[in-house]
Amino acid sequence: MNVMSVLNQIMGQAQVGQPQSGRAMDVKGLMGGLGNQLSGGKGGGSGVDVKSLLGGGALGLMLGSKRGRKMGGTALKYGALAGVGVLAYKAYQNYQTNAQGVPQQAPALQGRPLEQLHGADQERRGLEILQAMIMAARADGHIDANERALLTQEIEKLGPDDELHAWIQQQFDAPLDAKALARNSDSPQASREIYVVSAVMINDQNPMERAWLDQLAAALKLEPNLAKELEQQVQAISG
Numbered sequence: 001m002n003v004m005s006v007l008n009q010i011m012g013q014a015q016v017g018q019p020q021s022g023r024a025m026d027v028k029g030l031m032g033g034l035g036n037q038l039s040g041g042k043g044g045g046s047g048v049d050v051k052s053l054l055g056g057g058a059l060g061l062m063l064g065s066k067r068g069r070k071m072g073g074t075a076l077k078y079g080a081l082a083g084v085g086v087l088a089y090k091a092y093q094n095y096q097t098n099a100q101g102v103p104q105q106a107p108a109l110q111g112r113p114l115e116q117l118h119g120a121d122q123e124r125r126g127l128e129i130l131q132a133m134i135m136a137a138r139a140d141g142h143i144d145a146n147e148r149a150l151l152t153q154e155i156e157k158l159g160p161d162d163e164l165h166a167w168i169q170q171q172f173d174a175p176l177d178a179k180a181l182a183r184n185s186d187s188p189q190a191s192r193e194i195y196v197v198s199a200v201m202i203n204d205q206n207p208m209e210r211a212w213l214d215q216l217a218a219a220l221k222l223e224p225n226l227a228k229e230l231e232q233q234v235q236a237i238s239g
Contacts, residue, residue: 001164003126009158010133011081081200084129085113088192091233095226111187121186125193127167128184132194134171135181136201139212148172178212182219191220192230199234 096104114125137143143151155168174180185191198216202209217227 001123001167002161003123003130003164006158006160006164007126007130084193084196085115087233088189088196088230089113091229092192095229111189113189114193124186125190128190128194129197131171131181131184132197133201135176136198136212138176139202140206140208178215178219185220191222195220195222195227195230196234199231
């Protein structure tokens with residue numbers, strides 16, 4: 001499946017420019033560029049075109065239809081998708097620094113950030129991330145038949161192969177099951193990335209979406225303080 005091709009396009013507009021090959025992703029720089037877009041530049045634009053800003057339409061539909069009326073500065077947090085692995089790892093480092101008496105796993109057992117993976121490992125992680133995005137978008141039940149048809153059209157524009165297209169449709173039909181999503185996690189780092197992506201997608205002021213995030217944290221076996229740190233990193237993007 002060509003999952004990374006599709007996922008990179010969905011994340012692409014949030015990235016506001018690609019990091020050079022072989023160099024670490026400059027999340028701060030990416031956020032600054034995104035902030036310039038959101039502020040409307042010198043022209044003082046009055047709002048955010050979510051569908052053009054986020055993923056050429058696909059991500060905009062997953063987010064914009066339920067949050068489009070109140071995007072404002074909080075849209076900055078969607079830029080976290082551009083460096084999900086870096087952000088999740090930074091949160092884990094902060095958690096380790098602040099943790100007292102908590103046994104720590106060896107670094108080799110933690111897994112590598114998405115941005116450092118290649119080949120089959122990257123494709124697998126990409127599926128985990130994309131599945132988390134779709135599940136979080138469905139958490140409040142807002143994607144009806146018409147919105148699903150529109151979203152399918154937008155995803156088709158990104159060029160998924162037949163296998164990935166069928167897989168995506170399965171994700172729309174599958175039960176919302178946090179435990180099933182967690183079982184697909186290939187490492188602690190993957191679990192953190194799944195949670196970060198989900199935290200980006202949900203509106204924690206919506207009880208149904210907040211409940212989904214809490215269920216996911218439990219299913220991923222994230223320590224409460226780690227889950228809190230991951231959310232704080234996401235919120236810091238929009239601060």
